[in-house]
Amino acid sequence: MTSAYRYHRQTILKGFGEEGQQKLTAAKVLVIGAGGLGIPVLTYLNAMGVGTLGIVDKDHIALSNLHRQVLYTENMVGQSKAEFAKKQLESQNSNTQIVAYKTFLDTSNALEIISNYDVVVDATDNFPTRYLINDACILLKKPFVYGALHGFEGQVSVFNYENGPTYRCLFPTMPKADEVPNCNEHGVLGILPGIVGNLQALETIKVITGIGAVLSGSLLLYDGLKQHFQKMKFELNPKNLTITDLMHSYAFDCEVQGKTMAAANITDLLKDNTISFLDVRTTAEYAENHLKNSTNIPLDELAVKAQDLNLSQVTYLICQSGIRSQKAAIVLQELFPEKDFIQVEGGMNKIDTYANTH
Missing domain, CATH: 3.40.50.720 (NAD(P)-binding Rossmann-like Domain)
Structure with missing residues (x-):
């Protein structure tokens, strides 16, 4: 044809x-x-x-x-x-x-x-x-x-x-x-x-x-x-x-003085069973695929349930694309200004660690 x-x-x-x-x-x-x-x-x-x-x-x-x-x-x-x-x-x-x-x-x-x-x-x-x-x-x-x-x-x-x-x-x-x-x-x-x-x-x-x-x-x-x-x-x-070059970063301008971590850099953390991640996606998203060492509290429930978190160590925040984890950081930093929260940039979308998920 x-x-x-x-x-x-x-x-x-x-x-x-x-x-x-x-x-x-x-x-x-x-x-x-x-x-x-x-x-x-x-x-x-x-x-x-x-x-x-x-x-x-x-x-x-x-x-x-x-x-x-x-x-x-x-x-x-x-x-x-x-x-x-x-x-x-x-x-x-x-x-x-x-x-x-x-x-x-x-x-x-x-x-x-x-x-x-x-x-x-x-x-x-x-x-x-x-x-x-x-x-x-x-x-x-x-x-x-x-x-x-x-x-x-x-x-x-x-x-x-x-x-x-x-x-x-x-x-x-x-x-x-x-x-x-x-x-x-x-x-x-x-x-x-x-x-x-x-x-x-x-x-x-x-x-x-x-x-x-x-x-x-x-x-x-x-x-x-x-x-x-x-x-x-x-x-x-x-x-x-009139721009002459790309910006150094196109990440959201987050008002929290929190830290971020590239998804590619968490491989070693995933091997340490003492480190946990706070996953702020919905329960349905979490059930479909999540990191083994993670706890799930959906973002819209975080303000109410935050007091139940174990914040004795640095808390790593993760969502699907990195947007909700930044919102979560804002909520948590206001509640616990003395604690450290690290957002995983790009979230689950940028994590190629399917062996570490279920």
């Missing part, structure tokens, strides 16, 4: 045609995150004939992902998202070059990875990575397509498109850890990432092919319960285009 026949239904579209298809074939798109937003983006860009797709994700498939991350199946639980997504996408369209990066995007690899692509799609779920993506794209002069979820609502925009407004023009400063909602705590309706992710895929197609009006300088707001769309305009602040 020829490629011409495969894409016939879109190449006969007036205003798109063979020229649009050729632009897709030549395009290289990097999708950062292979979760709820990334799956629809990857699936449709792959089906429509984008020539090269990069996938950045170090996470592993969990049973709790399946209600919204519809590319994955039950027998794939525990496997690498990037690897399995690559395999599924290659079976969907063998003409696409799929590149899997089994890593999280950080300051050490962002510029190197992003430099190989024409368009970046932000399919992440945290503010630090979004600010990192923004700054790297400005330095490399790459547009990036943004999507975000909150409750039953979603947001979509395109930043740094033809020197247009940036993410920092809309959100000048990163919120503090205790101001940030988290889908692990507040949930997400399974279908909503599909809707928002498809809108991101559409904006990506528009950026590549030049059809339609790109959402540059406009934030599209979607209310799923009311099926209501609205747009909010925002302007370019020229100073946001």
Whole structure:
């Protein structure tokens, strides 16, 4: 079956045609995150004939992902998202070059990875990575397509498109850890990432092919319960285009004078059975996967149950991505100002110690 026949239904579209298809074939798109937003983006860009797709994700498939991350199946639980997504996408369209990066995007690899692509799609779920993506794209002069979820609502925009407004023009400063909602705590309706992710895929197609009006300088707001769309305009602040390098760190600005520890540095601690971790995720998350030497008190119960903790030693705080552990540090530092609390950066997402979990 020829490629011409495969894409016939879109190449006969007036205003798109063979020229649009050729632009897709030549395009290289990097999708950062292979979760709820990334799956629809990857699936449709792959089906429509984008020539090269990069996938950045170090996470592993969990049973709790399946209600919204519809590319994955039950027998794939525990496997690498990037690897399995690559395999599924290659079976969907063998003409696409799929590149899997089994890593999280950080300051050490962002510029190197992003430099190989024409368009970046932000399919992440945290503010630090979004600010990192923004700054790297400005330095490399790459547009990036943004999507975000909150409750039953979603947001979509395109930043740094033809020197247009940036993410920092809309959100000048990163919120503090205790101001940030988290889908692990507040949930997400399974279908909503599909809707928002498809809108991101559409904006990506528009950026590549030049059809339609790109959402540059406009934030599209979607209310799923009311099926209501609205747009909010925002302007370019020229100073946001003048950065010359990435920041040293994109971690949350936490007001607690507590310490942090990189997830990669806890291997030795895991061998010491006298050291325990306080896991502040929900009981369901904890039951699915946790460190052996850990105690679980969900964040929303911490203030009430904190008096039951054994604080004779340094307390190591852990959650899924590092957001709730920072909130926990704020709560505990206020209750026990003389004690030391160490937050594990990146949480369970960045711990590759499956032999030490159950």
